[in-house]
Amino acid sequence: MAEYDPQKVGYLLEVGEEYHNALDMEGFSRMMQSPSYCYKFYWLEAIVKLISENKEEVSYHEIIDEMIANAWYSVLEFHVHLSGLWADGEIRDNLEKAVLKLHRLSHLPANASKIEIKNQIQRFEKELHPEKMFLTQNVPYKALSGFANKGEERIDLNSSAGVMMTYYNRINALSPLPYTFGEQKGLDRKIRFHGLWIQMIQEHMVSILGWIQYEKVRWLQTVNPEVPGLVYKLAPMDEKMRKLSHVRKLWDGILDMTQIIDVFREEPVKKEDYEVDHFIPWSFVMNDELWNLMPMDSSLNGIKSNRLPRWDAFFRKFAANQYIMYELVQEKPGIRKLYEMCYRDNLHSIWASQELYRKGNSREEFYGILERNMRPVYDSARRQGYEVWENHIAGSRGKGI
DSSP states (O other): OTTOOTTOTTGGGOSOHHHHHHSOHHHHHTTTSSOSSSHHHHHHHHHHHHHHTTOSEEEHHHHHHHHHHHHHHHHHHHOOOTTOBOTTSOBOOHHHHHHHHHHHHHOOOTTOOHHHHHHHHHHTHHHHHHHHHHTTSSHHHHTTGGGSSOSSOOOOTTSOHHHHHHHHHHHTTTSOOSEEEOSOOGGGOEEEEOHHHHHHHHHTHHHHHHHHHHHHHHHHHHHOTTOSOGGGSSSOOOGGGOOOHHHHHHHHHHHHHSOOBOTTTOSBOOTTSEEEEESSOHHHHOSOOGGGEEEEEHHHHHHHTTOBOOHHHHHHHHHHHHHHHHHHHHHOHHHHHHHHTTHHHHOOOHHIIIIITSTTOOHHHHHHHHHHHHHHHHHHHHHHTOOBOOOOHHHHTTOOO
């Protein structure tokens, strides 16, 4: 997104004189305006990516398969709702429904590759047909509405799909559109890309995809107001982004001084066999803040995955370990130094630095501050669809549940 300046509304007009004179760049810049659902963003993104593969003609099938693959990770790993929810909590969006249905049918993981996803789409083509057909009803020609009604011929933009496609094919002769419609039926219908648009899009791929991502994030943040870090939830993240090394050193120092009880096992954490993990999943908070991190048995980390611990059973045990850390930070200069090393990567929350870790908190004051700030985040994750982890080791021993 570095080459896209959202403050410069007409930036797409600055792609070169040959395009400015031949192509309606203003119409192109309006292809994602006034969305009611997420479809325009994923439709245009799919088209741009297919053009990058030197495709000159593609079917609805190909475009919608690309849309499903592009939405897959956000929906499954981060529980992002592509067009929000209805008042009764039902999913509004048929692209999101297609992803969820394919996941139920295929059992593919959230980090499945695009090839794996598309292979499973073909396998379950019949089952996905209703959702895919819905995505063809308005999106293909609604996306072109910015090019309409600029000449003498006017048209009602709420006309039927057939009338709109005939109209766009006709005005294409006067001013080239990014694509025109074939005569095929249903999902087999093809759209053909104009040569000049192919050239323009391929030469400005980075800027255009940055623009699409910017507009998509704005939309998704609007319909997912409780979800933090949404810009990072559009594609698989590099594990190197996680910044846990200084927190690990801090807990190592603490374990050298005192015993810490594993929140879930109710046994002492072993310094040689633990991992630093997030109480509220990283995939929701998208940060490595110290107040949300805990040492836990390495064998449980993968089992817990990105699920939430049961709050009533485990929060106070988590808070107890946080308070041990807090006391040692206040009392031991060596631990204080390790804590200060976490400033850059793990201590950005103002409430944590000004309230939670300030000197002089009693145990109950500390617990209260932590709960007051963590519980709303936890509840937001639950509302967003994050599962609660029920199969705790402690539960199997009759503890903690």
